[in-house]
Structure formats: C-alpha cells, structure tokens
Amino acid sequence: MELINSDSAPTAVGPYSHASVDAQGNIYVSGCLPMKADGSLVEGSIAQKTDAALSNLESVLKMAGSDKSKVLKTTIFLVDLGQFAEVNEAYADFFAGHKPARSCVQVSALPKGVDIEIEAIAQA
Structure with missing residues (x-):
C-alpha cells in the first residue's frame, strides 16, 4: 500500500492521508473539502464550493498518477440536499x-x- 499526500491540496484536517493506493492500483481518495491549498475555506455559492472540492480531488488524483477520467465512484456528502x-x-x-x-x-x-x-x- 502507498499513502499519497499532495502539496497542491489543503493539508488533511485529521490524522489521515489524502489517498491510499492498494496493490491492485485502486486509489481511495479521502473526502475533499472546498478549501484552498493554504487551508482557507472557499466562500461563495455551492457550485463554487463543489468546484473547489473537485479541484482538490483532481490534485490528489494527479499526485497518485491518475486523473478524473479514471474515477470509478464518488460519494458526495451535502449538509443541504436542497442544493x-x-x-x-x-x-x-x-x-x-x-x-x-x-x-x-x-x-x-x-x-x-x-x-x-x-x-x-x-x-491508477
């Protein structure tokens, strides 16, 4: 197993890595938040926050040697399903x-x- 941490994404907010890669080449990306690389929160609409979270996801995938075209499954957690x-x-x-x-x-x-x-x- 390989642990991945990207300098282009915000530091993890807990004791975990941005992603891990198993022996079969599957990449498990931890939850990405709408934050800038410096750790500050992205303000604005939920669309802007979604873009920021996905940008962080893309940075982690790149660090792991992958890209968004190789994503098999995502999970979105929303505080307000009305969005x-x-x-x-x-x-x-x-x-x-x-x-x-x-x-x-x-x-x-x-x-x-x-x-x-x-x-x-x-x-991968």
Whole structure:
C-alpha cells in the first residue's frame, strides 16, 4: 500500500492521508473539502464550493498518477440536499463525458463547518 499526500491540496484536517493506493492500483481518495491549498475555506455559492472540492480531488488524483477520467465512484456528502441541483450542474461540468458511479447523501454537519465533501475511488 502507498499513502499519497499532495502539496497542491489543503493539508488533511485529521490524522489521515489524502489517498491510499492498494496493490491492485485502486486509489481511495479521502473526502475533499472546498478549501484552498493554504487551508482557507472557499466562500461563495455551492457550485463554487463543489468546484473547489473537485479541484482538490483532481490534485490528489494527479499526485497518485491518475486523473478524473479514471474515477470509478464518488460519494458526495451535502449538509443541504436542497442544493442537489446546483451541485449536480458543477459536478456534470467537471466530469463532462465521464459518468462514474455516485452516491449523494445528506449529513447533519461536516468538518470545518463546510457544506460539501467529496470522496472517490479511482484506478491508477
């Protein structure tokens, strides 16, 4: 197993790595928050926050030797499922032409008080 940490993504907010890669080349990306590389939170619409979380996901994938076209599954955690349509639009733009399996669940709270977190499983 290989542990991945990207200098282009914000530092993990807990005792975990950005991702891990198993012996079969599967990449498990930890939840990505809408944060800048310096650790500050991204402000703005849920679409802007979705873009930021996905950008961090892309940085981690790149560090692991992969890219968004190799994502097999994502999980989106949302504090307000009423924002689903706006998140969906930003997500569809990011994964244009590639539609990995996905789950989206509403949660009561997320780290740092953010309203979205996205994790993924990809191939190397």
